[in-house]
Amino acid sequence: MGKAVIDVPPKGGFSFDLYKRNAMLSKDGVQLPPFTKTGTTIVGLIFQDGVILGADTRATSGSIVCDKNCEKIHYMAPNIYCCGAGTAADTEAVTDMVSSQLQLHRYHTGRESRVVTALTYLKRHLFSYQGHVSAALVLGGVDFTGPHLHTIYPHGSTDTLPYATMGSGSLAAMAIFESKYKEGLTRDEGVQLVTEAICSGIFNDLGSGSNVDICVITKGNKEFLRNHLQPNPRTYVSPKEYSFTKKTEVLLTKITPLKEKVKVTEVGDAMEE
């Protein structure tokens, strides 16, 4: 314990300094708190003009729903979107990071991003952490080579498919796709099929729920349909609202007025150089 530690500012990336303390605590029988997961049903399919991505909107912490309307379709590039399942912090952080890397790459090359570029960035990152970054992704987009749809597993393996599902509700959604998918779907047929697949996940899988989000990507255009379908409205709102006749007892009240910030207006000549 006699090591002198100089506080160097972190260079970015993960910092492991609390790892030893946490390992010691878990040896004493202390459990790690549950991370927010996105139980999830996420799907993607290729239709005649491009790619359609769909996702449910429930985020869970253990068995409690902590977010009834979260966003699982993440922006990667103007022509590429990515749905994420698994640990919520991991999917958000990894899609954010690759989105920034793609932006830098676009500046460097001066061209529109390709879906395989995003795919390679993601799989390289996930493989290097050997599956500990728990993000299962459905990546879809349209670049100059055409529409592409890929799935990426937490350990870094990828598949290229015409239709794909991931998450705890993937089996429910895949059942719908396997029975109704055909090549050359129109936009409306595609949106209808994706909605059906997500609804199948929402109603049959306990880890998925709430609303359906859809993203339609075609050449040169994208449509983000947030809450495209809301099949679970709250129906039990009581017309007689809560009214508290017995008021809470207050022991002490302190009021702090918020000061108006002083506005400085420059009058007169500017300073000479």
Added chain:
Amino acid sequence: MSIFEYNGGAIIAMVGKNCFAIASDRRFGVQLQTIATDFKKIYRVSDRLFLGLSGLATDAQTLFQRLMFKHKLYQLREERDMKPETFASLVSAILYEKRFGPYFIQPVIAGLGDKDKPFICTMDSIGAKELAKDFVVAGTASESLYGACEAMFKPDMEPEELFETISQALLSSVDRDCLSGWGGHVFVVTPTEVKERILKGRMD
């Protein structure tokens, strides 16, 4: 025994009409023994930005000190306060940095942003943001808090009604949790003033 149940605590934040309220209980304990009954879990980061930290108290204090340090540097560089959305991203980044050896806390951030629009958000211990338009909860009493808030919350409440609702939700939930309670501490923030109130609750 979960590490979150070592100290105990409960935090709620709720959105009203051009105002918000953030409340916490006041207990500080070590497992089943109560050490203090006036422990502050809500910190004032700037005039209109509040941060509540539930979970392991030592990590809450360390994290608060690191965040104040970064916020003060930001204030010196940019000559203005941080927007609540920016602060939430900062907290999320600091927590995700420790992804494989996390801080054992669950933060609740509440502030007034541009055009006095209230902003609330919570995160899990590794920084997964949950932005809500109505209420967010954190702590050992979170399951009861979710239920109480779902039932009692109404959109667009005035500050006085918001205070009453958040206090009732907090006190009724912590009454069902052994590790939180011993009164309540409520901040109601409007564009012109901050009203801080201490609630009388069951002391058991």
